Amino acid sequence: MKKKRFLLVALAAIMFIFTGCSKSSESGGEADKNSGEKASGETFTLKAGHSLTEDHPYHIGLLEMAKNVEERTDGKVKIEVFPLSQLGAERELTEALTLGTADMSVSSTAPIVNFYPEIGIVDMPFLFESREHAYKVLDGEIGQELLKGMENIGIIGLAWGENGFRHITNAKHPITKPADLKGIKIRTQENPIHLDAFNALGAKPTPMAWTEALTALQQGVVDGQENPIVVADTYKLFDANQKYMTLTGHLYSPAVIMFSKTTWDKLPAEYQEILSEEAKKSGDQIRELIKKSDEDSLKVLKEQGMEIIEEVDVSPFREAIQPVYEKYESEFGKEKIDAILNTK
Secondary structure, eight states: OHHHHHHHHHHHHHHHHHHHHHHHHHHHHHHHHHTTOOOOOOOOEEEEEOSSSSTSSHHHHHHHHHHHHHHHHSSEEEEEETTTTTTHHHHHHHHHHHHTTEEEEEEHHHTTTTOOGGGGGGTTOOOOOSHHHHHHHHTHHHHHHHHGGGGGGEEEEEEEEEEEEEEESSSOOOOOSSSGGGTTTTEOOOOOOHHHHHHTTOOEEEEOOOOHHHHHHTTTSSEEEOOOHHHHHTTTTTGGGEEEEEEEEEEEEEEEEEEHHHTTTTTTTTHHHHHHHHHHHHHHHHHHHHHHHHHHHHHHHHHHEEEEEEOOOOHHHHHHTTTHEEEEEEHHHHHHHHHEEEEO
């Protein structure tokens, strides 16, 4: 009898233990289900790359973003910033984001077109009259739709920054009209719209990554290039045979702060929100720094003896690239191009 009573007590104890384990397991399952919504104790170290120098606004903006993100996540999310194409040139790094083999970058839109053709609409020549015009478009419905669409190629487009208005430099002679570009070998970004635009202007465009361009300019493989003023300054193009700069402002060069969707999806929602907010601040900071650098860098270029053609009648240039608009209207939609042109 005693033996039977002992067995019943033991059986009851075992059932109690298993009941307790079952509840604990259910609790753990609920925690796992919410792991994408709430931050846990896990830490994340992200690598962010770009193609320009450590004193370029890209780098400064990303460093500020990294500092703020680390503070707001109590050190759980750290961003290491790599300049000078250490993680790859813009096209290579963009491709790495789509494949999930890189975490984060900031890039001008021109190389992104090779993977996401829709964003090419903002690379149309003479599309934006001013920075304010560009900001209204990019921060408005059209710009936000373009960012959202990047998810289709495995990239999370977080915010718009900028690289500024692009201008032409060359080693041959001052350029004041399209005819002056005839036969000029000019380095361009690896972007079909840019190539079409310079072909229409009579130049001989040569697409190449910026990592190769400086050597090509120094050795005379190409005669000129086109970039924002700050790039001509930070890379000392006056020491690379570039004697003349014409302020054509032929292209406004937006930039995008981007994440690989593969990396992004591993982050808790709380950290995603912080990164989104800080990316927007970083994009705004980059815009302000680029704007200020235009004035400062122009002074440097003049002091270094570069001849600056500031007063340029862009009407003949606009007329010369009309075939480019006709070609791409079918791709981007005439209504959307007109909506951008007419944004006030």
